[in-house]
Amino acid sequence: MKKSMFLIAVFLALTVPDYTLAQDTKFSALLVYNFTKYVEWAGAPSAFAITILGDDPITDELKIIAEKSADVKITIKKVASLDQVGQCDLLFISPDKSNQLGAAIQKFPSNTLIVTNKDGLGKAGSAINLIQVDGKLRFEINPGSLKTSGLKAKPALFKLGKTIES
């Protein structure tokens, strides 16, 4: 029993809390918001239509950002299936719908920025893919996909993200 108590005590001592703060979803949404500033669309839209495919907590954060956006009008729409996605400037594909990426690229071949949030999808053709590296939020940028979509990214975006090819 003493051995058990010792093991439990060691475990609890190692789990003493600290005050690290983290707001991953909020910052993911802020990155998506920034992509609207750092990517150039043909015929620069005066209002941005962002569609989220699938259930993702980023939707609520993006709605808050859209409400507070003073520079440009942003509309947020959440849909359950790719068939329901209408014309939009930015399509965010949630991880649980990531197998729809290929179909999404085919459906929106140009002038729609496709953003994903799962390891490997940058290489699979997503223009921008949010990833975690050692617990830190990062993004991959696929210049080939951007070019195919007729989109141009500002050099700063390439500097801050990890360039990846299909």
Next chain:
Amino acid sequence: MKKILAFAAVAACLVFAGEALDVATMTEKDIAKLTYAQLMEMPLEDLMVLADKLGVSVDDLLNMKISVSSKKAMNTRESPGIISLITEEEIRNSGARTLMDVLRLVPGFEFGYDIDGAIGPGMRGIWGHEGKVLLLIDGQEMNELLYSTLQFGNHYGVANIKRIEILRGPGSCVYGGFAELGVINIITKKSDDLNGVSASVSASTMANDFGRTAVNFGVGKFFTNVDFSVTGTAGMANRSDRPYIDASDYYYGPESDAAKETFSNVNANVNIKDLSLRLIYDRYATRTSDYFDGETPVYNSFDGYYGEVKYDIAALSNLTVTPKVNIKYQIPYNFLDERYPYDRSALRFSGNTIANYDYSEKLNIVAGAEGYYDYATDRLDDPESVFGNDEKNISYYNVSGFAQGLLKLPHTNLVAGGRIDGHSAFGTAFSPRLGITGPFEKWHYKAIFSRAFRAPGIENMNLPSPDGTEITPERTTVFEVELGARPTDNMFLTLNVFDITITDPIIYFYYSDNDGNDVEWYENQERSGSTGFELEYRIKYGWGYGNVTYSYANPHITDKFDFFDKNKVPSYEVPGKENMVLGLPQHKLTLNGCWLRGSLSINPSLIYISQRFGSFGNGIIDKEKPSLITNIFVQYKNLLTNNLTAGIGVYNILGQKYDYLQPYYVVDSDLPPHPGPSREFTLKLSYDLGL
């Protein structure tokens, strides 16, 4: 003077207004105080600097959408149920050998020995092996149809699991008659999770015999409109390396192979746009040492074939209709031994349509209808081996309808729903649920009232009591209240209190008559149940994560009210201890932690199970000492080459003599404790290759 002060004030305002935020010196607390407006004005460079300072949080888990409790994707704090969520990363880091290792770390779960080598689940202090716990693998109901049981042991591998959602309370209002106490919903890796080929092998050895060897594979790829995945597992394992002495004093040591088990599973999925096809083959074979008078026992196998065709029709932007048809064919408890032959199959055809309608952002309605047809066959040549209708075949059908409304108000979600089942043999069962959940930023609450039922299995109905009374469904009433706190972004604490009352529980009876013939039957008894609470504390930081759980269940918490004297089933009773039932502990404490350092993870875990009581054979009920199972698993990713992961682990480090107890007592059929694994050393290697 006034002019000077006014000028100074204006100047100060201008200075402050123009002051840029110094992101480089900001602490994590400073970042938390920044407003959306400040963050949105920030250049992307600065935002990335701040993102770099942030750690990971429990939000990943809390925000993950799950649908196990309501068919509507909701996060764990909002879901109308007591939920546990286990991710692929947690499973992989823990080094879990089987699903049982994973469930052991979940509050309320413990396992017991039934008969014929079958290990079944107990949940919240109630033996749930026969039809009380539903296991879904990618939506397929794995419970076998003859007795409604699940076989754990070395059955279900974990290498291809993406996520496990566990509803630790009743789910009959959505799932029907197998979900009386809980639902284990396993989601395996899909095409996009695999996106290539993965393979893994594992091998382990126990102190006195081999432990387990397994080979797992996964292939998946997605194309423009089509994606596919195939995953599989095969291997053999040892339930224990310790000797077993049966009720007749026959000795079975490791050399007898009496605890050897084999398992294999293939799971294939193809999606063509919104059309989904799935096929699963599953085989598990175990052995029993009982009733063989010292001879080497034969395998007792469980074969299952599962097929599903499902189509998501997005009828409107806010309405999805999903029709599906399923077929399942099982040959459970296949015992091809001339002394105890048993060879029966069960076939189920089922059809189901669910409509999921978002009337508005605040109101969601899910409704559906389901029907199934069961057909069982006795496959033995013996003309006297027949069902209760004196035929070699027997069939039943069931129709059901269910509906659920979910109203989202500020900090309050209201859920009301119910399901009604009509069965050709046992009649109707109604399972309503009312729930209220309230997620706030730092805390949440849930209060849920549910009725559930257990549908009698085919053999339950086939073996009515000698007085001719027919079996009716068990009916269960459950009250649950949960409070949760999220004191920081990295911690999450929940406490739930539950009360479960099962009326008319279906109980097994057996005796050997004067001529040595087996006489067995099922009958409804008065009631059983438990009252208790479960505590769960989770943390997640950049350096790793951990959780502590404690669960308590008691069938008799007070003498003052008959309501709390739950157990009136004699075969569950521990003589002289009203506050316990056979086979299951009153207390369970688990600790699990994982330290992450780049490619390295170190995951110790500990499970404390309080004393239990069980049959020791020949009518003797005795105490089994508390058990403390300690484990450690060390894993290194990208070892020597990219994509290769290697792990080594030790299970039951202290070499505790853990036994599986039989959680009920049956005259002439009670079994001594069956030994569990001793100290076990394991090695795992996995390789992922993108295509």
